[in-house]
Amino acid sequence: MAPASGSRGAPVRLAGLRKDFGSSVAVDDLSLEVGAGEFLTLLGPSGSGKTTTLLMIAGFVAPTRGEVYVGGKPITRKPPHERDIGIVFQHYALFPHLKVFGNVAFPLQMRKQPAARIAERVAWALDLVRLGDMGGRYPHQLSGGQQQRVALARALVFEPSLLLMDEPLGALDRRLRETMQGELKRLQRSLDLTVICVTHDQEEALTLSDRIAVMNHGRVEQLGTPEELYERPLTPFVAQFLGESNALAASVLHGGADRVVVRTARGLEMVAAAVAPPGDGEVRLSIRPERVDFLQPGESCDNMVDAVIDEAVYLGDAVRYLLRTPTGEMLIAKARSAVGGGGPRMGDAVRIGWSADAVMVYPATAASIASGLPPPTKAGEGRGGG
Amino acid sequence: MLATARGVPLTIAPEHRRRLLLLLPALIFLALAFALPLTLIAIRSVTDPAPGFDHYVTIGTASVYLRVLASTFGLALTVTLATVVLGYPVAYALARSRGAWRSLLVALVLLPFWTSLLVRTYAWMVILGRYGIVNQVLMALGITEEPLKLLHTSLATHLGMIHILLPFLILPVWSVMTRLDPALTMAARSLGASPLRAFLRVFVPLTLPGVMAGAMLVFILALGFYVTPALLGGPADLTLSMLISQQVSELLAWGFASALAVTLLVATLAVLALAGRFLGLGRIWEGLD
Numbered sequence: 001m002a003p004a005s006g007s008r009g010a011p012v013r014l015a016g017l018r019k020d021f022g023s024s025v026a027v028d029d030l031s032l033e034v035g036a037g038e039f040l041t042l043l044g045p046s047g048s049g050k051t052t053t054l055l056m057i058a059g060f061v062a063p064t065r066g067e068v069y070v071g072g073k074p075i076t077r078k079p080p081h082e083r084d085i086g087i088v089f090q091h092y093a094l095f096p097h098l099k100v101f102g103n104v105a106f107p108l109q110m111r112k113q114p115a116a117r118i119a120e121r122v123a124w125a126l127d128l129v130r131l132g133d134m135g136g137r138y139p140h141q142l143s144g145g146q147q148q149r150v151a152l153a154r155a156l157v158f159e160p161s162l163l164l165m166d167e168p169l170g171a172l173d174r175r176l177r178e179t180m181q182g183e184l185k186r187l188q189r190s191l192d193l194t195v196i197c198v199t200h201d202q203e204e205a206l207t208l209s210d211r212i213a214v215m216n217h218g219r220v221e222q223l224g225t226p227e228e229l230y231e232r233p234l235t236p237f238v239a240q241f242l243g244e245s246n247a248l249a250a251s252v253l254h255g256g257a258d259r260v261v262v263r264t265a266r267g268l269e270m271v272a273a274a275v276a277p278p279g280d281g282e283v284r285l286s287i288r289p290e291r292v293d294f295l296q297p298g299e300s301c302d303n304m305v306d307a308v309i310d311e312a313v314y315l316g317d318a319v320r321y322l323l324r325t326p327t328g329e330m331l332i333a334k335a336r337s338a339v340g341g342g343g344p345r346m347g348d349a350v351r352i353g354w355s356a357d358a359v360m361v362y363p364a365t366a367a368s369i370a371s372g373l374p375p376p377t378k379a380g381e382g383r384g385g386g
Numbered sequence: 387m388l389a390t391a392r393g394v395p396l397t398i399a400p401e402h403r404r405r406l407l408l409l410l411p412a413l414i415f416l417a418l419a420f421a422l423p424l425t426l427i428a429i430r431s432v433t434d435p436a437p438g439f440d441h442y443v444t445i446g447t448a449s450v451y452l453r454v455l456a457s458t459f460g461l462a463l464t465v466t467l468a469t470v471v472l473g474y475p476v477a478y479a480l481a482r483s484r485g486a487w488r489s490l491l492v493a494l495v496l497l498p499f500w501t502s503l504l505v506r507t508y509a510w511m512v513i514l515g516r517y518g519i520v521n522q523v524l525m526a527l528g529i530t531e532e533p534l535k536l537l538h539t540s541l542a543t544h545l546g547m548i549h550i551l552l553p554f555l556i557l558p559v560w561s562v563m564t565r566l567d568p569a570l571t572m573a574a575r576s577l578g579a580s581p582l583r584a585f586l587r588v589f590v591p592l593t594l595p596g597v598m599a600g601a602m603l604v605f606i607l608a609l610g611f612y613v614t615p616a617l618l619g620g621p622a623d624l625t626l627s628m629l630i631s632q633q634v635s636e637l638l639a640w641g642f643a644s645a646l647a648v649t650l651l652v653a654t655l656a657v658l659a660l661a662g663r664f665l666g667l668g669r670i671w672e673g674l675d
């Protein structure tokens with residue numbers, strides 16, 4: 001990689017961004033900061049305002065209110081072509097009438113660079129995405145993954161201060177997507193790029209991002225590292241959107257300083273390592289399936305209950321169980337698949353348990369997952385309220 | 387499925403056979419109303435009044451016929467260029483418009499399209515006539531004392547034909563423009579292209595197939611235009627189709643008229659073939675669908 005220049009990722013700040021379309025609010029008072037060289041993902045269900053946010057940063061949608069800063073300077077009133085922001089579009093938007101070289105050279109030609117410099121930069125960018133020998137092809141002569149790389153090279157060749165991506169890997173098959181995730185991450189690190197990426201693929205978000213902003217109804221529900229979001233989701237929505245979760249409605253029986261005992265509508269009692277939220281005592285619970293364990297005889301745990309396996313789905317590296325308790329509560333458990341295929345089977349009576357700190361407690365009024373999204377659990381109780 | 391590999395007999399699967407059956411009425415109609423008369427004309431051109439290629443020799447050697455052929459092509463070319471220049475911006479406005487504006491524009495493009503060609507040509511006669519609207523306005527404004535001769539001129543022919551053929555250019559161009567992914571111009575803008583440069587470097591080249599399709603359509607229609615040049619043009623603006631009509635209705639020279647018709651057909655096909663060769667016929671059809 002010949003003439004790679006120094007760090008170029010710029011910090012980005014969105015201050016109170018809002019966009020109304022008629023009477024509906026697509027993005028509502030969105031404020032966040034992205035550090036120089038940081039990879040931030042906007043993650044959220046369809047219609048949560050991710051694309052609208054991206055288009056406001058890029059300059060294609062004028063915010064109703066708020067300001068966009070890149071590198072400390074407000075750019076809200078600049079037209080898109082003066083913003084110096086690289087964009088990778090979902091379907092790449094490669095110019096079909098130009099060869100790969102012409103596509104990658106386009107931003108440099110727009111900047112009126114001399115031909116020799118253009119040739120050098122294009123070669124650099126194509127090498128970067130390992131397409132050094134493809135300059136003479138037309139986009140339609142490339143595979144989906146190659147087109148994606150050309151789009152990336154084109155967005156990077158002019159050394160933008162910020163790279164935006166809208167569902168960049170959405171059109172690729174699973175295996176290719178994983179390869180490209182690796183490449184993207186490698187590029188972002190080695191070039192020290194500031195990236196804002198939009199996706200509704202949680203796995204992609206977890207793999208790529210330094211931080212994730214989970215969006216819902218045009219607002220940021222939670223902003224944090226993948227680990228923070230997964231381990232300490234602030235709302236049931238985040239808990240359900242990122243990974244799988246048992247969602248249960250319950251009421252507080254009695255609460256202590258750091259422990260609270262709750263009972264679900266169907267009478268399942270459990271202890272949670274949490275403070276009871278203020279309010280009428282109605283709460284929402286969230287338990288990760290992989291925190292629910294099968295107990296050996298004699299083993300004990302904070303919360304224990306007998307159950308029957310209603311369904312066992314083999315996932316390769318894990319098995320996903322649907323469990324029914326004597327009171328009719330349905331719980332999901334996930335366990336590493338046993339060597340040789342042993343382990344509990346459908347119809348088996350088992351004893352399951354989970355620790356107090358596996359139970360996350362939220363006020364009953366907390367925003368839940370947007371309707372229209374398939375509920376991650378079959379337990380009907382999880383869907384009430386919110 | 388059609389077996390197209392060499393050596394494999396061409397078989398037609400039952401579902402395709404059924405589809406071919408649907409085409410049958412149209413094929414029969416085309417054979418009776420188009421292929422048959424065309425063949426008769428071609429035969430007549432070399433048999434009437436006596437067998438031989440005399441008519442074609444006359445057309446090829448008498449300069450008057452070549453001149454008419456050339457001026458017919460010239461007229462078609464000018465009209466085509468004018469429709470491109472006038473129609474492209476209209477198609478662009480159509481593609482960009484939304485809601486009520488769009489309905490209005492579509493109506494403005496299509497209404498003349500649905501009006502009889504003869505009516506529109508007569509309308510031009512009213513407008514351009516000796517005491518037509520144009521002349522009255524010019525005289526009222528004192529720009530001219532005497533009414534100008536506008537009707538039965540080459541100008542009138544051009545105006546009428548451009549007006550009548552404009553929708554044939556606008557519609558295919560519009561169709562290509564609406565199908566163009568808006569992300570392409572957005573990409574150009576994000577890469578540093580001003581609105582004008584994004585338009586010239588990305589939008590125009592990518593809508594060119596539509597322009598080619600429309601232009602080809604207009605050109606071919608213009609080559610065979612009869613009513614409008616006959617009613618609006620002057621004696622000097624003789625087109626091939628007028629010549630053919632003259633031969634038939636005034637001179638009853640069916641054989642010679644047939645030879646002229648075949649000449650026009652061959653010339654048209656030649657243009658199509660050339661266009662297909664240099665512009666890619668596939669891309670033109672692409673623009674038309």
Ligand SMILES: Nc1ncnc2c1ncn2[C@@H]1O[C@H](COP(=O)(O)OP(=O)(O)OP(=O)(O)O)[C@@H](O)[C@H]1O
Nearest residue numbers: 021025026044045046047048049050051052053200
């Ligand atoms: N041009 C527009 N006119 C009117 N409403 C719009 C427009 N663009 C977006 N919206 C609305 O704004 C909301 C947010 O849309 P946006 O495209 O930002 O969602 P998204 O998070 O990108 O969703 P997806 O994951 O489906 O792409 C939606 O309710 C959408 O209907």
Ligand SMILES: [Mg+2]
Nearest residue numbers: 050051052166
């Ligand atoms: Mg979107």
